[in-house]
Amino acid sequence: MPLRARVATSVSRTAAALSRAAGRGDGSVIGGWIGLKIEPELLRHLAVGRRIALVSGTNGKTTTTRLSAAAVAVAGRVATNSYGANMPTGHTSALAKAGTTPYAVLEVDEHYLPQVIGATDAEVVALLNLSRDQLDRAKEVAMMAQLWRQCLAAHPAVRVIANADDPMVVWAAHAATAVTWFSAGQRWTDDSWVCPACGAHIAREEADSGGLPPAGPGDWRCTGCDLRRPTPQWSVEDDGIVGPDGRWHKVALQLPGRVNLGNAATALALADAFDVRPERAVPKLAEVTSIAGRYAVVERDGRRIRLLLAKNPASWLEAFDMATPAPTLLSINARDPDGLDTSWLFDVDFAPLRGRELLITGDRAYDLAVRLTVNDVPFRHVPTFAEAVTGVPAGPLEVIANYTAFQDIRAELDRVL
Template sequence: MNSARRPPSIFGRARQQVAFAAGNAAALASRLTGRGTGASIKGAVMTRIDPTLFRRLLAGKRIGVVSGTNGKTTTTHLLAAALRESMADPRDVVTNADGANLREGVVSALSTRPKAPIAALEVDEQVVADVVRHGRPEVLVMLNFSRDQLDRHHEINALGRRWRQALEAAGEEGPTVVANVKDPLVAWAAQPARKIIWVDLGTEWSQDSALCPACGSVLVHDDSGHWDCPGCELSEREPDYRVDGDEVVMPDGDRLALKLQVPGRFNRGNAACALAAAVEMGVYPPVAVRGMRTVQAPAGRFAIGSYGDTRARLVLAKNPAGWAESLLVMQSDPVILAIDSLIADGTDVSWLWDVDYEQLAGRRVIATGPRSADLAVRLSYAEVEHEVIPDIAEALKGPFDGTVDVLATYSAFLRLGRMGGVDLK
């Protein structure tokens, strides 16, 4: 548990109140002008006025942190729900529910209930080291590393190195790490942690883990999918928690049925990580699962939007690993794929060639969004029947038989959410 928070001076309290007021005003302006929830601009204004807020708002809390390329928003929602279910007053748990996960987003979320004793925080991969250093979290969930927004994140090995260095620096005061046993870079980055809980998420993506992050040797995968490095001691460990169908197998062998409202095997894996983190923070496992079952559409993911006569289920994915898993939950015919390449998506869309669109063969596909022509080229090579409707609003006009599934990158997803009246928190 973190040490007690030092009370700010009279000047510090006054500056904090000014920062809160200015941030709230900026967030309101953002919402009124239709530019989003305002969480990020709120945090940016607040930290400009009081640069100490990030450190001071983290101090004195019990903190569970979730990070990784894919799944961190949903996993954070699941963890927050598990923690709230165990509390007499659910307001004692604060979280950044809208997915604003940079320093500004964390500050914005914590400012809503600065005295809340527990925080479940989604954190961008580049902010993990800062949160470990300043917040001393109890638990850090390390989900995965995958190529994503290459113009911003560059090499994922560099991110893994930063996480490892943060854990080395924290030493015995560092967090318990809940780590994806199937991801070699996660396994290597987690090594210095004082305690590691290994989780088998039950997913299969391995295209981002060809080389050993420790020594550079080519990793070997056996017939059962286990990985091993022939050049050093790095190897897949036995999991403490593992997903088996709709159940999580606990460390003692007991099984808990998940019965989640969010679809897909990747979300069952996310839930297993959230469960492990919640248990580490003192939540009784059945209570944690009961809380997680209340999560329906985290930050708009899997929500149903209305677009005139069309109802569409929105699915978000931003990189090859995310698309590979998300395509498995697309049930409608046709399927709409919406592609953009703004800063939030990553301007490099070459990753489209790493997605197995061949699995959509035999179904009608509508490619939409500013980069729909790029997607159409990839679909043509996959021999998938498709049509290109660049304007997203036009693509949704239909008519469609029942609810249509829409898989979208981040900017397109936000636009679809606003168009369809979806709550993005």
């Protein structure tokens, strides 16, 4: 690297290390921020000589990135932003900290994907899903799909790993030259009823198919143009994953929920793009446990507390699927990282929580209280997380929280995660 880039890399590592030593965070942002101030092209310099994969989407980026990094590590050392700092500052910090590695797997915020592809000359890009997120500042879903589509058309050398179950992702990925399709499912469909190509209705059920052949389980098609679900090369079947050669691979994850089997399918497809065979990668997936505190289980005062992160309607739906029927605490904030608009709560059906002991807390607990009342879901408000812990019997306690509420609870648990 040029001298300025070498200096910037050294300063970036030092700043990140000092941040960690001072207890001010993991250093995954400040290191990259300072490095880029010294050398604005630092990310480009750090990317040279590595085979790089990017993972982007509204939900599941951090988990899929962690699983993918574990799978690719079979082939060699991997640099990754494992704490979820998914903008160029985080990417820069991660690559600077890792030193020389043959591979990098980086989580990328949806908005920054074009910028990061351009800066890193990424070889592989995995596109997970697109749904509404942070209503006060995120792009409308079809606009994001258009951004991705234009980006992929401008980078024909990129190999794309794309979710065949999401019409928005499929439309965007069709602009790519080489696409591998995986099936991860799409439980949340409220943001993809209208075709992004022609504006006609997306048919998902026989009665809704507009005279076309009925859509089968998981199938979809546009009623106005030829956009339809591609045939996936990688798919979830029972408790395993089927690859392009038709072979079924049992996947024993330590992570809960069927959604994580879909994330594992993405990781295997991504690793395969780097010539890592699934039979070698699958055992590595089983070694992944907590991801930046997500899914972590902590014993405290006789309670077995499990943390689940949920930030938008799609991820709350998946969190309900993962949660056991134990006492459950919901915590909602609306600080800047969360998005300031909480009206999305009315897009979430909280009915699956009926019949369990339910507690709520957080800065915007009253907003949540109104939504639960409308949804006819009984609850009890507790002012603090500590009161929630002491307010339930000994045993399991499920905690579902959005970004800053999740971090507040992690801090209160003394960062033992």
